[in-house]
Amino acid sequence: MPEPFKIKSVETMTLPNAEERKKAIEEAGFNTFLLKSNDCYVDLLTDSGTNAMSxxxxxxxxxxxxxxxxxxxxxxxxxxxxxxxxxxxxxxxxxxxxxxxxxxxxxxxxxxxxxxxxxxxxxxxxxxxxxxxxxxxxxxxxxxxxxxxxxxxxxxxxxxxxxxxxxxxxxxxxxxxxxxxxxxxxxxxxxxxxxxxxxxxxxxxxxxxxxxxxxxxxxxxxxxxxxxxxxxxxxxxxxxxxxxxxxxxxxxxxxxxxxxxxxxxxxxxxxxxxxxxxxxxxxxxxxxxxxxxxxxxxxxxxxxxxxMNYDYISHRVNQIRYLGEKLAAGGVPMVKPYGGHAIFLDAKQFLPHLDQEEFPAQALASAIYVESGVRTMERGIISAGRDAVTGENHKPKLETVRLTIPRRVYTYAHLDYVADTIIDLYEKRDTIKGLEWVYEPSCLRFFTGRFKQK
Known part of the structure; x- marks a missing residue:
């Protein structure tokens, strides 16, 4: 079903060109949290506070x-x-x-x-x-x-x-x-x-x-x-x-x-x-x-x-399903069944040539931005942090990139663009390089950490 709302006010979106995107991610230390909002086209970093109010x-x-x-x-x-x-x-x-x-x-x-x-x-x-x-x-x-x-x-x-x-x-x-x-x-x-x-x-x-x-x-x-x-x-x-x-x-x-x-x-x-x-x-x-x-x-x-309105929440969850099904048709590996707020790309399967210590989810999120201007986020070894006693990296079994859909913000056409560009990237996934630390904060490192390509 189409969106259960009409659009009263709009915010103009601009897609930076490829060179601008490459420069932006390098200046952000390959951390999508450190990108400027104006440098992002479709922003799927989070659904936290990014909603459109009625x-x-x-x-x-x-x-x-x-x-x-x-x-x-x-x-x-x-x-x-x-x-x-x-x-x-x-x-x-x-x-x-x-x-x-x-x-x-x-x-x-x-x-x-x-x-x-x-x-x-x-x-x-x-x-x-x-x-x-x-x-x-x-x-x-x-x-x-x-x-x-x-x-x-x-x-x-x-x-x-x-x-x-x-x-x-x-x-x-x-x-x-x-x-x-x-x-x-x-x-x-x-x-x-x-x-x-x-x-x-x-x-x-x-x-x-x-x-x-x-x-x-x-x-x-x-x-x-x-x-x-x-x-x-x-x-x-x-x-x-x-x-x-x-x-x-x-x-x-x-x-x-x-x-x-x-x-x-x-x-x-x-x-x-x-x-x-x-x-x-x-x-x-x-x-x-x-x-x-x-x-x-x-x-x-x-x-x-x-x-609590059923039409609202049904549309929200079905937007996630729509994006997931379109990506699945292109062979992109994901967490299944699809959840309620985001699609989670399986970075281990997407980038099998990278070891987990090369931060595949962080590398993939950066590559998605360079490819499309779409901002996503890492949910893997970087987010998991370090063991408080040993200081070793937690190594979660799930190494994912989260494509988080804000509430009442994007249309199905935006999701088509997201899916098409990620499918294009998947077909040249072998070109994506791993990352290493430049700056690692002592806690919640995924917010402000910085990286460079290996």
């Missing part, structure tokens, strides 16, 4: 109550989150990692363990910064990009979770971080059945269930589309049921709230809420704004409601 959201900006405390927009956001998510307390933050910081700081003790269905970069950073060890408890199929037969590759392997409990003791596990969907697995969903089973095992052992709710609407769509018994259930009701089995969540409003900035932390526990409000005052702002303007909270409240 007319209703823009209208909402005009009723922003910029009071320092007790803004009416906070109460609108609070009411909306309680209705759609069901959690008792909400604390706004400037974006999702602000919520991750608060949760990790308040719940983790040195030497604790935090299990999760695959790591996410900033989430694991905050957990480890506060003294925790991360343990991946996702199902094995999530690490195999070719496995198409597993529909819910984001599911937690309950045996892995139980083994960790037996190994370290439940008192050493403050919470399990349950991502819905799982970004680095390829945007893979978690089934409602698995959510229930994780909740039962965690709560039986006194362990909290804290969601990474960033793409919860996408997860709800997959449950409706794929899981028995949910075909006739609304997205809103599926989201509400998902969260009914947990104790809170971190949320980046820059994704499934369809805004350009913002996030929040939700909790049910009264004591944890009070401690969180004390911390948010130190690092974010008042508990009723958390580093956000009133107008941004209003846009987020409206965006939550719009995201």
């Amino acid at each position: 007319d209703k959201q823009w209208a909402g900006l005009m009723v922003g109550d910029e009071a320092y405390a007790g803004s009416k927009n906070f109460y609108h956001l609070q009411e909306t989150v309680k209705e759609y998510f069901g959690f008792k307390h909400i604390i706004p933050t400037h974006q999702g990692r602000g919520a991750e910081n608060i949760l990790s700081s308040l719940t983790i003790k040195d030497g604790d363990w935090v299990p999760g269905n695959m790591y996410f970069t900033t989430t694991r950073f905050h957990q480890e910064r506060n003294g925790a060890n991360f343990r991946d408890v996702i199902c094995d199929a999530a690490h195999d990009p070719s496995r198409e037969d597993v529909l819910f590759k984001g599911n937690v392997d309950l045996k892995k979770f139980q083994d960790l409990i037996d190994e370290v003791g439940a008192d050493k596990i403050p919470y399990i971080c349950l991502a819905v969907t799982v970004n680095l697995a390829g945007g893979q969903p978690v089934s409602m059945q698995n959510i229930k089973e994780v909740s039962e095992l965690a709560h039986k052992n006194g362990i909290l269930v804290m969601y990474d709710a960033t793409r919860c609407v996408e997860n709800a769509y997959f449950i409706k589309d794929l899981e028995e018994g949910y075909a006739d259930v609304s997205i809103k009701d599926i989201v509400h049921e998902m969260f009914s089995y947990g104790d809170g969540c971190t949320m980046s409003g820059k994704k499934d709230c369809i805004t350009n900035i913002g996030g929040f932390l939700c909790v049910n526990d009264d004591d944890l809420y009070l401690r969180a409000t004390a911390m948010v005052v130190q690092f974010e702002g008042m508990p009723s704004y958390g580093g956000l303007a009133g107008r941004d909270m209003e846009a987020m409240a409206i965006g939550i409601k719009e995201a």
